[in-house]
Structures are given as C-alpha cells and as structure tokens.
Amino acid sequence: MRRKILRFDIDTYREITDALVRNKRRSLLTGFGIFWGLFMLLFLIGGGKGVKSLLMRNFEGFASNSIVIAANETTKPYKGFKEGRSWNLQYTDIERLKVLVPELEVVTPELPEWGLSATRDEYNVSCHAKGVRADYVKVETPSMKFGRFLNEVDVQQKRKVCVIGERIWQSLFPDGDDPCGQFIRVGSVYYQVIGVDVSTSNINIGGSSAESVTLPITVMRDLLNSGESVGMICAIGREGVNMSDLEGKIRQVIARQHYIDPKDEEAIMVLNMEVMFRIMDNLFRGVNFLIWMVGIGTLLAGAIGVSNIMLVVVRERTVEIGIRRAIGATPRDILSQIVLEGVALTIVAGSSGIVFSVLLLQLLEVIAQHKTIFQIDFGTAMAALLLLGLLGLLAGIAPARRAMNIKPVDAMRDE
Amino acid sequence: MLIELHNIHKTYDNGQPLHVLKGIDLGIEQGEFVSIMGASGSGKSTLLNILGILDNYDEGEYWLDGKLIKNLSEKEAAHYRNQMIGFVFQSFNLINFKTAVENVELPLYYQGFGRKKRNELAMRYLEHFGLAEWATHYPNELSGGQKQRVAIARALITNPRILLADEPTGALDSKTSVEVMNLLTDLNRTEKVTIIVVTHESGVANCTDKIIHIKDGIIGETTMNEQHKASVFGTSTIMK
Numbered sequence: 001m002r003r004k005i006l007r008f009d010i011d012t013y014r015e016i017t018d019a020l021v022r023n024k025r026r027s028l029l030t031g032f033g034i035f036w037g038l039f040m041l042l043f044l045i046g047g048g049k050g051v052k053s054l055l056m057r058n059f060e061g062f063a064s065n066s067i068v069i070a071a072n073e074t075t076k077p078y079k080g081f082k083e084g085r086s087w088n089l090q091y092t093d094i095e096r097l098k099v100l101v102p103e104l105e106v107v108t109p110e111l112p113e114w115g116l117s118a119t120r121d122e123y124n125v126s127c128h129a130k131g132v133r134a135d136y137v138k139v140e141t142p143s144m145k146f147g148r149f150l151n152e153v154d155v156q157q158k159r160k161v162c163v164i165g166e167r168i169w170q171s172l173f174p175d176g177d178d179p180c181g182q183f184i185r186v187g188s189v190y191y192q193v194i195g196v197d198v199s200t201s202n203i204n205i206g207g208s209s210a211e212s213v214t215l216p217i218t219v220m221r222d223l224l225n226s227g228e229s230v231g232m233i234c235a236i237g238r239e240g241v242n243m244s245d246l247e248g249k250i251r252q253v254i255a256r257q258h259y260i261d262p263k264d265e266e267a268i269m270v271l272n273m274e275v276m277f278r279i280m281d282n283l284f285r286g287v288n289f290l291i292w293m294v295g296i297g298t299l300l301a302g303a304i305g306v307s308n309i310m311l312v313v314v315r316e317r318t319v320e321i322g323i324r325r326a327i328g329a330t331p332r333d334i335l336s337q338i339v340l341e342g343v344a345l346t347i348v349a350g351s352s353g354i355v356f357s358v359l360l361l362q363l364l365e366v367i368a369q370h371k372t373i374f375q376i377d378f379g380t381a382m383a384a385l386l387l388l389g390l391l392g393l394l395a396g397i398a399p400a401r402r403a404m405n406i407k408p409v410d411a412m413r414d415e
Numbered sequence: 416m417l418i419e420l421h422n423i424h425k426t427y428d429n430g431q432p433l434h435v436l437k438g439i440d441l442g443i444e445q446g447e448f449v450s451i452m453g454a455s456g457s458g459k460s461t462l463l464n465i466l467g468i469l470d471n472y473d474e475g476e477y478w479l480d481g482k483l484i485k486n487l488s489e490k491e492a493a494h495y496r497n498q499m500i501g502f503v504f505q506s507f508n509l510i511n512f513k514t515a516v517e518n519v520e521l522p523l524y525y526q527g528f529g530r531k532k533r534n535e536l537a538m539r540y541l542e543h544f545g546l547a548e549w550a551t552h553y554p555n556e557l558s559g560g561q562k563q564r565v566a567i568a569r570a571l572i573t574n575p576r577i578l579l580a581d582e583p584t585g586a587l588d589s590k591t592s593v594e595v596m597n598l599l600t601d602l603n604r605t606e607k608v609t610i611i612v613v614t615h616e617s618g619v620a621n622c623t624d625k626i627i628h629i630k631d632g633i634i635g636e637t638t639m640n641e642q643h644k645a646s647v648f649g650t651s652t653i654m655k
Contacts, residue, residue, distance in 0.1 A: 011530050022512035323508045326469065327569065328497020328525040330490045408469045408496070 016340050026316070030309045031349035034388065037302025038353030041295035041384050042376055046361040048291040050374035052284050057372070065243050066139050068271040069233045069254065078261035087258050087267075088229035097235060100253045103246055105238045106138045109230035111220045118168055118213060119185040125171035129162075129186055129213045131220025139234040140199070140209070145169075147180040147195030154194075155216040162191040166198040167210040186213050189223065243274040296387075303391035310342070310399035317403070318410050326408035338400045346392045354381050417480055417576060417609055418443040418466065424474035425461055435461045436472070437632035443577075443611065448603040450612040450620040453629035460581065462629065463613045467500050467579045468492045480576050497525055501570030501578045505585035507562040509554040509569075515561075516541060516550040519569045526573065540568040544598070560591035567598065571608070578602070580612045584619055596622040 020027045074085045089109075097107045111131035118127045134152045142149050142163070154161055164172070164179070173179045179193045191213070199209050220226075235250070237243050251268050254260070260267045314321070321334055329337075358381070361374040368374065418441065425436040435458045443449055453459040464470035465477060468484055477484045480499060487495065502508075509518045519540055520533035528536075541550050544564045554562055563583060570578055580599065584592035600622055602608045612623055620626045621643055628635035 011524065014530065015524065018517075019512065319508065320510050323510060324521070324525075325493065326467075326496060326502050326508075327522040328493050328573070330493040330525075332490065333493075333525060408467075409464055 012336075012340065016337065016344050019337070019341055020344060026309070026313050027345060030306055030313065031345050033302045033305040033309065034346055034349040034392065035353040035356075037299040037391075038350050038384055038388050039357045040298040040302075041387075042354060042357035042381060043360060044291045044295045044298075045380055045384075046357060046364075046374045046376045048287055049376065050361070050364060050368065050372055052287070053373045054368065055280070055284075064273055064277045065237045065241065066273045067235050067237075067243050067247065067250065068273075069235070069250065070231065070269040070271075071258075072267055072269050074260055074264055074267040076261040076264040076267070078264070079259050081259055087260070089231070089233055089254070090228045091230060092228070093254060093257065094230075094233060096257060097233070097250065097253055101235075101246060101249055103238055103241045104235045106135055106234075106236040108133050108135050108139060108234050109217060110136065110232045110234060111217055111224060111226060112231045113220070113224060116187050116213070118164070118172060120172040120182070123172045123174065125168055125211075127165075127168055127186065127211050127213050129215055129220065131215045131217035131224075133217050136214075136234070138236055142195075142197040142209075143199040145196040145198045146178045147193070149195055149197070150214065150216055155218050158218045158222065159216060160189065160191045160219060161194045161216070162186065163195040163197050163214040164193055165208070165210040165212045166196065167208075168213060169196045169198075184213075186215075187223075191215065243272055247272060299384075299388060299391060303388075303395040306392065307395035307398060310338075310396060311402065314338070314399045314403045314406075318406055321403055321406045322408050322410040325406065331404040334406070335400055335404050338403045339396060342392060342396045342400075343389075346389060350385050350388050354385065416442050416478070417445045417447075419478040420466075420475065421477075422475040423462075423465060423472050423477060425458075425465065425470075425472045435632055436465075439475070439629075439632075439634055441627065441634060443609065445576075446603070446607045446609055448600065448610050448612075448624045449627060450614055450623040450625070451627045451629055452614060452617070452620045454615060457629050458632040459613050459615075459629050463579060463581055463611075466577075466611065467502060468496050493525075497522060497573060499576045501567075501573065501575040503563070503566050503570050503578065503580040503583045505582035507554070507559075507566045507586070509562060509565060511554055514551050514553055515546060515557065515565045518554070518565055519572055522569060522573045536572060537568070540572055541565070544568050558591075559587045560594055563587065563591070563595050564598065567595075567602075571602070577609045577611060580610065582614055583612060584614070584616070592619070 069089065071087050071089050074081070074083055074087070077083045091109065094107045094109055097104060109132075112128065113130070114128045116127050116129055118125050132150065133155055134150050137149055145166070146169075147163070149163055150161070153159070162184070164184070168184075169179055170176075172184055173182075179196060182193050183190045184193060185191075197209060197214070215223075237246060247270055251265075251270065252262060254268050255262045255264070321329075324334060324337075325331075358375065361376065365372060365374045420439050420441040423436050423439040423441075424434070427433045427435055439462060451459050451462060461470065465472050468479075468487065471486070479495070482495075484495065496502075509515075510521070513521070516534065516537045520528075520537035523533040523536065538547065538550060541547050544567065546561060546564055546568070549557060549561060549565075554565070557565065567578075567583075578599075583599070584595055587595060596619060599610055599612070603610050603624075610623075612619065614620055621640065624639070624641055626638040626640050628637070
C-alpha cells in the first residue's frame with residue numbers, strides 16, 4: 001500500500017489544491033510574483049514588437065535596395081571650376097547610369113516641387129507635387145485605395161492627371177467618396193484625379209506621400225520649365241546586388257559627366273536605403289536585446305521573490321510539516337507536496353500572466369489602428385512559460401530542501 | 416514485550432554536549448497503560464521522542480514489536496511511525512486549514528488509502544468519540560477537549576501498536592483533562608490499546624496503571640498503580 005514516488009492522482013490533487021486554496025493570502029502572494037514576472041516579460045516583448053511594426057510602417061512599400069541621388073553645390077574646385085558651383089542632374093544621366101552600371105534594374109527620375117496648395121470647391125490643403133515616370137512604382141510601391149497609379153500613356157501623352165495622397169483625399173473629399181474622375185486644382189492647373197495612394201511609408205523622396213500629388217513627369221517638366229534637368233534620380237539594384245558596393249561606381253559616373261572632383265562626396269548626395277534599413281535592423285536587434293534583458297531581469301527578480309516568499313512559507317509551515325512527518329509522511333512526500341504546490345501555482349499564475357498580457361496587447365493593437373502588430377505569438381508565450389518553469393524549479397530548490405529537513409520533533413518545539 | 420529498551424543513551428550536542436539519557440532500561444507489555452513522569456529537563460521528552468521514532472539514540476537498543484529500531488532512514492522511520500505509532504500532543508497539533516475529518520484521515524493518506532475509504536473510516540472514529548457533527552469544522556472552531564479528541568482519533572485511525580501521549584492534558588482545564596484521561600483509560604480497557612503518557616502532573620500519572628519516574632536521565636522507581644492511589648491529593652483527581 002505504500003505510495004509511489006511523486007504519485008499524482010485525484011487525492012494528491014485535492015491535497016495540493018486544498019493547501020493552496022485554504023491559504024489564500026500566501027498563495028496569492030507567491031502567485032503574484034510569478035504572474036508579474038511573466039506578464040512583464042511578455043508585455044515588453046509585445047510592446048517591442050509593436051514599436052517595431054509601427055516604425056516599419058514608415059518603410060513599407062519601399063524597395064530596400066534602392067538609392068536616391070540628388071545634386072548639391074560642389075565643395076572642391078575641379079578642372080578649372082571653383083568650389084560652390086551649382087549643377088543639376090539631367091535626363092541623360094539616367095541612360096548613362098543604365099549603360100555604365102548594368103547592375104541597376106531601374107533608374108528613374110523625379111521632379112519635385114514644394115509649397116503648393118491643392119484646391120477643390122471650398123476645400124483647400126497645402127501639398128507638394130512630384131513628377132514621376134510609370135516605373136517609379138518599383139521604387140515606392142503605392143497602395144491604391146481608389147483608382148490606379150500613373151501609367152506609360154499618361155506620361156507619353158502628358159495627360160493632366162494626378163494621384164493624390166491620403167491626407168489630400170481626406171481634406172478635399174471630406175465625405176470619403178471615390179474621387180476618381182473629379183478635378184482638383186494644384187497651383188494654377190486643374191488635374192483629373194485618377195487614384196488615391198494610402199501608402200503609409202515615411203521614407204519619401206520629396207516629402208510624405210500622404211501630402212503629395214503625383215503627376216506625370218512630362219507634365220511637371222513643362223510646368224516647371226525645367227528642361228533637361230531632373231531633381232532626383234532613384235535607382236534600384238538587381239536582385240542580390242549590394243547597393244553599398246555600387247555607390248562608388250554611381251558617384252564616379254555622375255562626377256565625370258558633371259566635372260565634379262571624384263573625391264567630392266558632398267556634391268553628389270546619395271541616400272542609400274540599404275544602409276538605412278541596416279541601421280534600423282541593428283536598432284531593432286538592440287531594442288530586442290534590451291527587452292529580453294529587462295524581461296529576464298524582471299522574471300529573475302520575480303523568481304527570487306518567489307523563492308524568498310516560499311522560504312518564509314516553509315518556515316510558517318514548520319509545524320504543519322512536522323505533524324505530517326510525525327504521522328508518517330516521508331521526506332519525499334513533503335518534497336513532492338511542496339514541488340507540486342509550486343507547479344500548480346506556477347501553472348495558474350503563469351497562465352493568468354499570459355492571458356493578461358495577451359489581452360492588454362490586443363487592446364493596444366486595437367487602439368494603434370491597422371497593421372500594427374503588438375501580439376506575441378504562441379511560441380514566445382510557451383518559451384516564456386518554459387523559462388519561468390525552469391526559474392520556478394530553481395527558485396523552489398532552497399525552500400524545498402529546508403522543508404525536507406524539517407524533523408517531526410520541530411512540530412512540538414515550534415510552539 | 417511490545418517495547419524493550421536496553422541501556423539507551425542520548426547526548427545532544429549543541430555547542431556544549433548535554434548527556435540527557437544515561438542508560439534507560441525499560442520494558443512495556445502489550446496492553447499496558449503507563450505514564451512516564453519527571454520534572455522538566457529530566458529527559459522524559461527525549462525518551463518519548465525515541466519511543467516515537469522521532470529522534471535517534473546514540474547507544475543501546477530499542478526493540479518495538481520485535482523489530483530493532485536503530486539507525487533507520489527517514490523513510491523507514493516515517494513508515495514505522497505511520498504503521499505502529501499514534502501521537503497525541505500537548506498542543507493538539509492539528510493542521511489548521513484542514514477540517515476535523517480531514518485531520519483524522521491524514522495518516523491514511525500517507526498509507527495510500529483512497530479518499531472514500533479514508534473518509535468512511537475517519538467518520539467512524541469521529542462518531543466513536545461523539546464528534547460526528549463537528550466533522551466538517553476547522554480546528555479553530557473546536558474547543559480544547561474536542562481538539563484533543565480529534566487528535567486522539569487521528570492517532571488511532573491507523574490502528575497503531577502504541578499510543579504516545581505527550582502531556583495530553585497540558586493545554587486543557589481540569590474538567591476536560593478528566594474527560595480526556597477517562598477517554599484514554601476507556602481505550603486501554605476496552606480496545607486494549609497500549610498507551611504511554613508523558614507528564615509532569617501526578618494527577619495525570621495517577622490515572623495510569625504504572626508510573627515510571629525518570630530523573631536526570633535515568634529511571635528511578637516504577638510504581639505499580641492499579642488502585643490509582645499514587646496521588647498525594649487522593650484518588651480520581653487531576654492536579655491543576
């Protein structure tokens with residue numbers, strides 16, 4: 001009739017739940033440490049994820065292997081030209097880059113103009129315009145709510161059509177109607193709206209896409225009377241090409257054409273998205289590392305707290321354990337009681353920690369609009385629970401040892 | 416002989432060695448009702464702990480029901496305690512968060528009985544002691560006498576060979592003390608339970624059939640007390 005090692009059946013279960021439920025205060029106290037540790041860890045992980053996805057929205061739709069080139073005043077004298085000379089990128093530079101740097105898949109110009117205002121009836125909003133070609137979509141993928149983006153024919157035929165950003169659509173069409181086919185005035189020219197781009201990307205060449213009016217570059221060119229010069233050139237590398245390696249080559253091609261000192265880094269502004277993305281990636285890796293550090297620290301502090309409380313509890317239960325020993329409990333019985341109580345408490349408190357953090361993260365997700373992901377995944381929760389279990393086991397060692405060393409005589413002494 | 420002690424020595428070593436038991440020889444037969452009397456510090460509690468396999472001894476031999484109880488592992492000791500010995504303590508030592516019936520059935524839990532069987536047996540014992548209606552009450556809802564009766568029920572439920580009572584009336588008033596001693600006497604007479612009572616009260620000792628005096632770690636005189644006239648305060652009294 002002797003019990004086996006760590007037997008677990010309905011009797012043991014009742015024995016454990018009774019001990020926990022009938023000593024609510026200390027169960028709550030111990031459980032709270034576990035609950036809080038797990039909650040904090042998961043909440044931090046979820047929060048980190050949310051911040052990351054919030055920030056990543058700024059990069060959404062933007063080709064990560066792209067590069068943007070713009071002209072700036074020279075800072076070095078070269079070939080008889082003195083420093084401080086203004087120069088412009090030109091349409092010919094596009095062809096030149098395509099031929100001389102075959103690793104580039106797309107090379108496309110952009111003509112920006114700032115400080116405009118868009119008007120429709122009584123509605124008015126400040127905006128900026130950019131003239132692009134149809135292949136610009138490869139640089140910055142639009143996310144069309146209504147209509148379509150510009151196409152080759154729009155550009156060729158110099159159609160006075162435009163794609164408007166989300167802010168402009170909201171300001172000029174406050175009813176939220178489909179604006180396609182309607183006319184808006186930008187500057188002094190009327191354009192027909194053909195689409196609404198709601199892309200959230202904040203890496204924008206020439207200002208936020210929410211506040212921009214995108215026109216065929218040919219229309220823009222006539223409007224600005226800009227001749228052969230272009231504001232910026234965007235280029236995308238072919239798959240597998242490292243843009244940082246191409247940067248030097250691109251600079252060289254441009255510099256030679258425009259008589260710029262090849263060492264004059266500031267004359268040719270090059271914005272390498274790949275570098276930006278790499279910086280962001282590193283940043284997030286750092287943030288994640290920090291989150292895990294803090295989270296595990298919290299969990300560890302929780303575990304130490306639990307260990308402490310359990311030590312006090314065992315001290316408080318000396319008489320009870322002594323009585324149990326006197327009436328026939330073996331040290332193993334006591335150990336299994338303490339350990340199983342700990343396990344039961346960990347499971348209950350740990351799951352509530354998970355549930356609570358999941359609920360709170362879900363709430364954040366609802367508040368933080370669409371596409372922001374705060375929620376932790378199942379694997380993360382399980383990993384955290386496992387980690388907690390391990391820590392709980394470690395935390396339980398000292399109290400369990402003390403409990404096992406309680407002699408039945410202690411029950412009588414401890415009055 | 417149910418209990419045989421030969422030349423038991425016990426020394427506590429808490430910084431300074433303290434020789435508590437200095438050669439105890441003792442024999443107790445099945446069905447006896449014995450008290451061990453002595454002043455505090457005489458070694459009677461130590462003797463009780465050794466009899467109850469709660470403590471080890473350094474020298475000598477202790478035979479309980481034909482088994483040598485010496486250098487047992489914690490597990491074996493727990494096993495023997497569970498099977499052969501019932502304890503009744505001065506402060507009752509009931510588990511506070513368990514009801515009366517749960518306290519009584521606890522020893523059976525450690526023997527591996529199922530819940531239903533345990534409960535049935537425990538209820539039978541509680542009924543026997545007139546506590547059936549208090550079965551679902553917690554210890555702090557019971558009077559001292561009731562608590563001690565629950566404790567006695569718990570001690571007896573495993574059908575032990577000996578019942579060890581350490582100052583069973585120490586925390587009770589004189590009226591309940593008489594009740595508890597009568598209960599023990601009754602158990603001895605009708606159920607033939609071997610009972611050893613440790614006390615320093617002559618009145619309590621007077622209720623038993625044999626009084627073993629212990630002084631300074633050795634057995635002094637043993638008084639046969641079938642007539643219960645040992646108390647200087649007369650028969651049937653419990654000095655308080």
